[in-house]
Amino acid sequence: MSCLGHAFSPSDMDARQPKATEDSSTKQGDVAVDAELAKAIMSRRFHPSAISPETWEGYIFSDVEIRIKESTDLYGAVLWPSAMVLGHFLETNQDKFNLAHKNVIELGAGTGLVTIVSSLLGAKVTSTDLPDVLGNLQYNVTCNTKGRCKYIPVVTELIWGQNVAEHFPCATHHFDYILAADVVYAHPYLNELMDTFDYLCQDGTQILWAMRFRLDPENSFVDRFQQHFHLEELYDLPSLSIKLYRAWRKDKRTKDHKEAAA
């Protein structure tokens, strides 16, 4: 059962298409749920009412105003809708996914919305991205969490597949949640991203991953991902071409695996 209250098959990667066996009332119900949820998510964004020298976009999460500064030249300098989807899910599902005092890492944090929302919800967050993105990410995270959060989020470099075990040794780093929004697209590091999920996802770790579907390689990434991880679909939002997944590893990590990785 999905968190939307209707069942999805995790293995059905084209669940956005109506199925031949579905009756029309189910289809209409799905469309209505998608429209209502997408509207609720997108309505969290607002624009500054007065012209100011600082350019920012506003978001309301956890009853506070979050101001996100974007720049224009990099993927990570723009806030993508998947981040709003994941932020919305985290805020509205605290009964099932309570982040308070949990160790959380975000991959490809970009402008930082998910990190900020998770920190406001009480998590100890490690917010990661490529070096070029960290300045703007740190700025947004600091401005929006200072004095508002129990734990100060840590912003740090994590390049997928590069020295991850060295920077995040298993012996000292165990994450309850790995968060990721829109990290799978036409970039050449999909194998490295998979390896990073695989390394960081230990016994007891849950991955919450908002996935924007654009092209075929993204579908095949999900297929490959399912070889290593159990996958549950939490949201299906065809109007945004986004699905939200929960995942956890299939196999128990062996001692050898842990030592090799550390």
Ligand SMILES: C[S@@+](CC[C@H](N)C(=O)[O-])C[C@H]1O[C@@H](n2cnc3c(N)ncnc32)[C@H](O)[C@@H]1O
């Ligand atoms: C489409 S953006 C999504 C940003 C943010 N999560 C959001 O939804 O607004 C993809 C993010 O992945 C990061 N990224 C891309 N390749 C990466 C790599 N090899 N290692 C680490 N981060 C990477 C980018 O810098 C960017 O922040």
